[in-house]
Amino acid sequence: MGVYRRFHFFVKQTIFFVMSEPISSTSKHTVTQKSSVSVLFAGDSGDGMQLTGTQFANTVAVYGADLNTFPNFPSEIRAPAGTISGVSGFQLQFGSKPVYTPGARFDVMVAMNAAALKANLKDLHRGGIIIACVEGFDEKNLKLSGYPEGANPLEDETLSNYIVFQIPVLQLTREALRESGLSTKEIDRCKNMFVLGVLYWLYSLPIDVTTEMLNTKFGKNSTIAEANIKAIKAGYFFGDETEMFANLGRFDISPAKQHGTYRRVTGNEACAIGLTAAAMKAGLKLFLGSYPITPATEILQTLAKFKKFGVKTFQAEDEIAGVITSIGAAYGGALAATNTSGPGLALKTEALGLAVILELPLVVINVQRGGPSTGLPTKPEQSDLMMAMYGRHGDAPMPIVSASSPVDCFYATYEAARIAVEHMTPVMCLTDGYLALSSEPWKVETGENLPEIKTGIMPERQADEPPFLPYKRDERHVRPWAIPGTKGLEHRIGGLEKQHETGNVSHDPDNHELMTRLRAEKIEKIAESIPLQKIDNGPEKGEVLVLGWGSSYGAIKTAVENALGQGLSVSHAHLRYLNPFPKNLGELMANFKKVLIPENNNGQLVHLIRDKYLFAPVSFTKVKGLPFNEMEILEKITDIIKEL
Amino acid sequence: MTDIDITQDARPALTAKDFASDQEPKWCPGCGDHAVLQQLKNVMPDLGMPPEEIVFISGIGCSSRLPYYMATYGVHGIHGRALPMASGLKTARPELSVWVATGDGDALSIGGNHFIHTLRRNLDLNVVLFNNEIYGLTKGQYSPTTKLGLRTVTSPNGVIDHPFNTAALTLGSGGTFFARAMDRDGKYLRSVLHRAAQHKGTSLVEIYQNCPIFNNSAFEAFAGQENKDERTLYVEQDMPLVFGKFRQKGIRLDGSTPVVVDLSKGDISENDLWIHNERDIFKANLLARFFDDPLTVENFLPRPFGVFYVEDRMAYEDALTAQIELAQKSGEGTLEELLKGDSAYNIK
Secondary structure, three states, X not given: OHHHHHHHHHHHHHHHHOOOOOOOOOOOOOEEEEOEEEXXXXXEOOOOHHHHXXXXXXXXXXXOOEEEEEEEOOOOOOOOOOOHHHEEEEEEEEEOXXXXXXXXXXXXXXXOOHHHHHHHHHHEEEEEEEEEEHHHHOHHHHHHOOOOOOXXXXXXXXXXXXXXXXXXXXXXXXXXXXXXXOOHHHHXXXXXXXXXXXHHHHOOOOOHHHHHHHHHHHOOOOHHHHHHHXXXXXXXXXXXXXXXXXXXXXXEEOOOOOOEEEEEEEHHHHHHHHHHHHHHHHOOOEEXXXXXXXXXXXXXXXXXXXXXHOOEEEEOOOHHHHHXXXXXXHHOOOEEEEEEOHHHHHHHHHHHHHXXXXXXXXXXXXXXXXXXXXXXXXXXOOOOHHHHHHOOOOOOOOOEEEOOOOXXXXXXXXXXXXXXXXXXXXXXXXXXXXXXXXXXXXXXXXXXXXXXXXXXXOOOOOOOOOOOOOEOOOOOXXXXXXXXXXXXXXOEEEOOOEXXXXXXXXXXXXXXXXXXXXXXXXXXXXXXXXXXXXXXXOOOOXXXXXXXXXXXXXXXXXXXXXXXXXXXXXXXXXXXXXXXXXXXXXXXXXXXXXXXXXXXXXXXXXHHHHHXXXXXXXXXXXXXXXOOOHHHHHHHHHHHHHHO | OHHHOOOOXXXXXXXXXXXXXXXXXXXXXXXXXXXXXXXXXXXXXXHXXXXXXXXXXXXXXXXXXXXXXXXXXXXXXXXOOHHHHHHHHHHHOOOOEEEEEEEHHXXXXXXXXXXXXXXXXXXOEEEEEEEOOOEOOOOOEOOOOOOOOOOEOXXXXXXXXXXXXXXHHHHHOOOOEEEEEEOOOHHHHHHHHHHHHHOOOOEEEEEEOOEOOOEOOOOHHHHOHHHHHHHEEEOOOOOEOEEOOOOOEEEEEXXXXXXXXXOOOOOOOHXXXXXXXXXXXXXXXXXXXXXXXXXXXXOOOOEEEEEEEEOOOOOHHHHHXXXXXXXXXXXXXXXXXXXXXXXXXXXX
């Protein structure tokens, strides 16, 4: 309790200090260099942890660190306050070296209440730092979070393996903002900013990114902005003045990024930008037909704001109308897309079969979440691969691409659009809830760097030219795109089987077999125009190849890097193209004794690989609604190599 | 030099024949669909648009084969989804004339959700709803408009599902145009289709269409020569609601209750009758409720035909275009602006 009492003294000084600008530390704390740190902000879903985490991430991004963020919140908007199910978290890892994941475990945990601590303690590194908001550990909170009566982890031995800082955040915030003119309720809402100030101090970070945001959001000199800024400064000076951190000192992380202009994007934002960029590059207008669904909705929300770029979004009455409006728009010559997640994809499957037989370009972004049925709406999973591959009636092949990081969602979506337009086919782009909501810095891309997208839109036909044949294919089996408004190309297409070349309705048995084969070959031929599979890390030949797809990239990358550092014979290849596979994939895998396939599902890619290449890869699955972490994969690699 | 100045519009005037595709209609002989197809082809030249700017969209069902028989652009989609297909196309390409051919099963059963939402959105679509009160393509199951009690292959003991009233459903959904016509009323049907085409917004035209195979004479109560005059009411703007072979009957509003009155006695004149006003949503709602079955209801109200209701309301695609134009007031966004975003930061 000795430490606790000292606060009152420093609080007064804190208030004095907040008036001075610019902010800087006056302390003589030692400063330790760190190469990377993982921090979790955890509190009640009403505590503003997402905002706090986002602000911290913005600051470290502008500071030049590399980073990766991951929010973790309940699917209820406001689960019962103080309970475990109401805990909302925001995790990020930042560092002076490339950072690929939010961190398997965190080094620092901010726990705004007892439930936040209880829910996340298992993922804190032994010896890690806990910054606990004392008021969140009162009798009521302890009871709500299920601690036995009389037990308080801040007072017993529960946290003896950790470095714990108990800060009366609420009290200090109230004192700092006593003169602010805000009500107690409003003042209490600023407590997250106090904590943010402490963290800025601890990691030697500037506060101005957040103060600028507050001034922009609430208006400079507004009471709310001033109070929040005051709370940040109070937290910052608290760190500086208190003796609490005397033994720990401060940390400093050198900037990682090279000079240049960056932006921070989430996977969903990157998808929206990728679609729009593809449309602009192809000279088309983007149309998105969509129905809100977690965790895919931000794609619709972002695109709804892109009217300046000529984007049209259509919030349909249901998932089916979402995809069908897009098919209508594609017939009309738009770059058409729809975005969804598992349950929505299930509803769209009939329409996707239609898009396959109409042979119109369509991008389907499926942000995978835990299934089946409503499943785990806010949790990521990679369990729709089979659905993407086979989830239509009839023989209805569809290309599949997948994204491996939040920024990569841009490139994957762009590539999906390119394939759709150039090969006249619906294309499935798989991301997941992890990528969708995670963010990382992105060095601003330039338009000229992006690959060209060539549309096969037909020009007018003159009366003396031969009749237009809507299903006459080129050497890639691609049919022409004839859009309404073009004279001489009037034609009727539909879901009934098409006669080869004319596109007229045909029930001829041989024709159906021919068309089925042509549709399949058209997709297979895409392999001619996609890059060969590369080894991402490690030698071309060796003992173990870790073959991943999707959001496990960061965890595999980090694990393989560690394994290589230990001298293990391991390599990493990550698939962008899941259908068709790159032409050299078979040869590439044959150079390794074992192929390990980690997946957040019950084993799906492993089926496709086994089916096509007729050998038995090692399946490693995790179906917990959580992404892989690097330690799990490293452990698996080590085990396999031991057994060899 | 004078010959050079030929504009795009200088094509010879189009006729119905110009809108016939090379595909032979595959409907049963005597099917009402043939007559509707003919009137659609007849009305196409009235649009003043070349065939390449007209698109027919359909779902699944007998009537949904219609796009194949029009020499315009067309998509024969999947069951129930004609309206969203047309909505997406119209949103992407507002300048096109977009028509929808759909049936009572396609529009009101499997596509029921799209039906109500399309109507409230009010895209400028012309929807031709072929109502034959039966599933024809799947051979005779009852539909959401089949009369109560009808014995079909899936209702061997008689239908117990209460049927939809298309007019009331359209108005209840916030539709801005509703009209009803009969397949065999060729000229009248054409005039109604013409009105639908002129309306800027979603025009819903319900056509009573006879299925000679699975529900023959479903509308005989309104179509047969001896019955038609006494059981149907053809509404006309600003005209009193008069019907009967000798125009001897009328509809008068008794408070808010419509009653059939006898004009032949001389004590009630046409001046006392309800005057049709297609701009009046309250009257349109009453008219939509004229839904009695004359064979089972004693003092039935006649079944109305013609344009019930017209409302001028901004079309969805125009509202969207206006928002885009506003967003682009200071110029269209460039690819570089898109890629940079508005929260970029520099690392020095």
